[in-house]
Amino acid sequence: MASADTGTPTGPTGPAGPASRRDKTMSMRDAVAAFVTDGATVCLEGFTHLVPTAAGHEIIRQRRRNLTVVRMTADIVVDQMIAGDCVSVLVSSFVGNSSAGSLGELRRRIEEGRLEFHEYSHYGMIARYLAGAQRLPFYPVRSYAGSDLPSINPGIAAVTSPYPAADGSSERVHVVPPVNPDVTIVHAQRADRAGNTQIWGLTGIQAEAVYAAERAIVVVEEIVDDEVVRSDPNRTVIPAHAVDAVVVCPYGAHPSFAQGYYDRDGAFYREWSAISKDRDRLAAWLEEWVHGTADHAGYVAKLGRERRERLSVADAFSLPVNYGKRKGP
Structure with a gap:
């Protein structure tokens, strides 16, 4: 297992061959328990869109400690994980509350010398993922x-x-240097049970981050039949052979957005600056919204129907594509 920030994995990424077609669906609780261990290097990717917030919350609930978190754009979920005492090292190229303010706990811990921060440029982080995925030195x-x-x-x-x-x-x-996380966690719109994962809209470095890791957890808004994935294969950003667990978690990217499922919760981002600025208020928020909920379904229920309706989106279907198929035998 490659637990160091610059470590090199000792084995292939994920299952291969016929095993890649097995049912890999798991609960969020079981997936985090199985693949996120104390002291691990954990990558959380998704650029503004499809941020794996629910996975970060479950890591907080399970009280994981001394993690090295790798995320290009360290944002609210990283601030929350730091406040939950999960993170000792952060590797990132951007820190901030997505144009809505600062990350209070992240800033405090760096200023207090309690958080080790490795800073790269955006492309420097992309290059690290590319090196990790290609097993380059x-x-x-x-x-x-x-x-x-x-x-x-x-x-x-x-x-x-x-x-x-x-x-x-x-x-x-x-x-x-390459980055080879012990586990990469990404959020996506949909996948089949084997882990063929489809993303549309704003994409990031998810595929490279998955291939760079020893293990991969994909969190999705919904599971679809194999036929749905096969009908539009170009949307499959991450193939099944690179995936170890598939977690179904509607609204799992909140307060970020999932194209076609729900919009970005701008009000939440604006609220977060005041919450994270006050350490006591932040601790109370974590106790109520993360530790005080059994799982992400509880968190979503707590958001309330009215807030979810405000984030609902109208349909905007893509035109169909004719992939063609052979005629006859």
């Missing part, structure tokens, strides 16, 4: 030239290109 990033990030992050190194330039000179290029 590092990945070059030209855009660090002129940046002060290499001076504050020893994980960003520089190497001499083995290929001389046209004038015969040797170029120095910055490189970043």
Whole structure:
């Protein structure tokens, strides 16, 4: 198991062959219990859209400790996990409350020296996932030239290109190490029971993050039949062979959005700044909304019907595509 931020996994990602067709559906509680252990490196990905909030809440409920959390855009769910005493190391390229304010607990812990923070650029994080997914020892990033990030992050190194330039000179290029999480957790719109996972709308680095990890949990709004997935295979961003568990969790990305299912809860993001600014108020929120609910269904019920109706979306169907098939035998 690769528990270090720059570790290399010892085995393949997920099951392969016929085993990839087995039913991998699990409850959120069982999936987190099985694959998220104390001290693990846990990746949570989803860029603004499809943030795996419900999975973060379950990690808090199970009181996991000393996690290294890898997330390109550390946002509300990371703030909550830090406040829940789950996180000792954060690897990220952005921290903030999605244009609505700051993350109070994240800031406090860094200022108090209680949270180790490894900062990369957005593309630096993408490069780390690409290196991890491809099992490369590092990945070059030209855009660090002129940046002060290499001076504050020893994980960003520089190497001499083995290929001389046209004038015969040797170029120095910055490189970043792979990230190989123990487990990656992503949220998506739908999957079949084997784990063929479909995403549409705003996508991020989910596929690479899954392939970089030793294990993968996919949380979805709904399970669909194999025929639904096969009817539109280009939407399958993550294939079954890379998935270890499929969790059905409606509204599991709240307060972010799931395209076609519910809208972004802008009011929640605005409310969060005041909540996280006050440590006591934040602790009370966690006690009421996370520890005080048995699971995400309880959280959703607590949101109330009126709030959920405000987040409902109208239909906007994509036009059908003719994939074609052979005629005759």
